[in-house]
Amino acid sequence: MNAQRYRRSMIVYDLDSLVGVNRSEGNSSMGRSTNLSLINHNVYTYIKDKFQSAYIQSSTSNNNNDENDNKDAIVNEEKWSVMVIRDPFLLRQFCDDVAFTRSIREIEEEEAEIRRADQPVRCVQCSDYYLVQDNKMGxxxxxxxxxxxxxxxTLAQWGQHAAIAQLLKEEAEAIKQSSTNPLTPEQKERLEREKQRFKYICCNQTVQASGMVGGCKRGKHSLADVKLIQWEYECDHNRDYQDKRLNLLQTRI
Structure with a gap:
């Protein structure tokens, strides 16, 4: 190559384009999992070897320009390799394979990411805990x-947690009342009917104050930085469900 004739040379590799990362998803007992692997292994091995063979080497050469002082000059021969990597998996793989020295900031960020991955996160959608790496669709x-x-x-609108709290409050009041004045059969029947009055607009399922929360939708857990108030705001202001409630009202007029 002509580059070998020069004292300084540099070659830039775009590993995302030359190597690439294959992503495949599969189903398991824990849900859907994602597997990552390199596509062009031979190209990756070649580039890795070229990167590791880059060097700066000092050599001596005769200084022909100075006729009076025939001293040897120190000349640096430089062979540079630059890697352009955007994919996080490919970046970690390459850094590990070539034992690339990373900055303290990068190491601290990776350690923080590992700690976050092992720390349980509470989902505001289902109130269950999960690990980030296990957060799969479904x-x-x-x-x-x-x-x-x-x-x-008016089909009064309630937040999910507010409705459950109201049912628990009414149940506690009924228990307190029955401890002093036993409920009549009519009162018990009315109380049972009142327990069934709250419905989820998304599926018309009856709200239960106890037991498994369940649901009519399957998806991923909420992100760690999503707050309960944000999630309930989205539920309360869903345009499709607001229209559904209006349609229900119109059928009862």
Missing amino acids: VCVHHDGFVYDNHSI
Whole structure:
């Protein structure tokens, strides 16, 4: 190659284009999993070897320009290799294979990422805990709509947690009342009917104050930085479910 004739040379490799990463998904007992692997192994091995053979070497050469002082000059022969890598998996793989010295900041960020991966995160959608690496499609079962009072003339809208809290409050009040004045059969029947009045707008399923939360939707768990108030705001202001509630109201007029 002509580059070998020069004292300084540099070659730039775009590993994302030359090597590439293959991503394949599969189903398992834990949900869907993603496997990552290199596509062009031979190209990757060649580039890795070229990177490791890059060097700066000092040599001496006779200084012919100075006729009076016939001293040897020190000349550096430089062979540079530059890697351009955008894919995180490919970057980690390459750094590990060539024992590339990373900055303290990069190491600290990776250690923080590992700690976060091993730290349980609470999902605001289903109230369950999960690990980031296990957050696959289908593992989170939840309701994504608000709650409405089916006994209300206006189909009064409630937040999911507020409706459950109201049912628990009414149940506690009934227990307290029955401890002093036993409930009549009519009161018990009315109480049971009232327990069934809250419905999820997304599927019309009855809200239960106890037991498994369940849900009508399957997806991924919420991200770690999503707050409960944000999730309930999305549920309360879902345009499709607001239209569904209006349609229900119109059928009862």
